[in-house]
Amino acid sequence: MSASQELERIRRKVEAGESLGDAELDLLRAEARRASGPTLRLAVAHALINAGAEREALPLLESLRRDFPRDLPVRLGLARALLGLERHGDAEALLRKVQAQEPDDPEVLKVLAVLGLRRGEADKARAYVRDALARDPFDEEARLLKEELEAADLPPLPTPREQVLRPEFTTALTAALARARVTFRRQGKDLLVKLASGGVGRVDVGSLYAAWCESPGTEGLTAHVDALAARLAGLSSGLGTSLESGLRPVLRPADFAARAVGALHRPGPAGLEVFYVLEDADFVRYLPESALAPARLTAEAVDAAAWRNLEASPAPVQPVLIDQGEVRLAEAFSGLWAVAAGDGHDGARLLTASQRERLFQETGDEALRVSLGRRELALVCRESDATACEALERLVPSPDGIPGVFRLTTVGLSAP
Helix, strand or coil: CCHHHHHHHHHHHHHCCCCCCHHHHHHHHHHHHHCCCCHHHHHHHHHHHHCCCHHHHHHHHHHHHHHCCCCHHHHHHHHHHHHHCCCHHHHHHHHHHHHHHCCCCHHHHHHHHHHHHHHCCHHHHHHHHHHHHHHCCCCHHHHHHHHHHHHCCCCCCCCCCCCCCHHHHHHHHHHHHHHCCCCEEEECCEEEEECCCCCEEEEEHHHHHHHHHHCCCCCCHHHHHHHHHHHHHCCCCCCCCCHHHHEEEEEECHHHHHCCCCECEEECHHHCEEEEEECCCCCCEECEHHHHHHHCCCHHHHHHHHHHHHHCCCCCEEEEEEECCEEEECCCCCCEEEECCCCCCHHHHCCCHHHHHHHHHHHCCCCEEEEECCCCCEEEEECCCHHHHHHHHHCCCCCCCEEEEEEECCCCEECC
């Protein structure tokens, strides 16, 4: 098969809504870079949308609209990407402008029908499909939309999660702890909680707030924090025979010791500190130094057990991209990767042999740049990739992240 035939085959595959393999997408990207018109660049965007990578497609489509502001397929492609990102208002505003200029175009009507489907507006969606089929009774996509509308029992619109700012969450949590008669004290951004066993645990409120924001469902804030308070009221210190198996190391910035007074820690690489947490599905509990004597443990034994446990559970390495300051999964090679177990230990995982082996299998053996600006994951790129390095340096760290960039080699983590 000639190169032109192969390219045409790939284009038809994209038009049919099928996902491309990495080699096919790379070929399409390469041809699009050489082309002067919008067709191949638009095909790349649709290939990304087919793969569920609308966030990666969106900047490409916005660039195409700037270059070809009157091109109908470009504007419809942008509308489809916006629909995939659930930006229904933006998609509708764009489609209304297009419809005013092309009132009888069936392609516009089909995308408006999809918008109606996404919003649960079945009657509107049916009307648009009827209009599209009246103009072209053999339009396969319109017929599929008609069948989907006939077969689908459209669910009601979901009730949105209650919007709560972090100070409101903290206030609600402390009130719930008081109602549950849990003895606690705020220390910086954390809570010191008297445990059922008589010990004291340090709870990371930021992690609890992030879990609230990300959790699905319609549970109200009061019910949520009451459940957390009940769980905290029943927590034991975790000390005893199971302590060593529940320990994990975490990396924190150099000034964190001033906020985590009494928590066991030691100097780590690149000016960071190593702290130790007790594994828990819901809470981040730092191990207090005062817990060592009752458990007949040394700081060295705690450190060894924590790293041994983390070594046994390397995280997946996934391609990502940075979109308007947010880290998103990428469906294809982007030059950026995330070590992303999402349990808060991913920065420390970079110091384990098992994680570095898995990471360098994906990135190659050259030195990497590292960002720990998000506590729930670690971002890396090749040091030789100037564009990706710049993206990491521009990333604004979250309030509980570690600012700056670092250097990772087979030896370990260091300053760049």
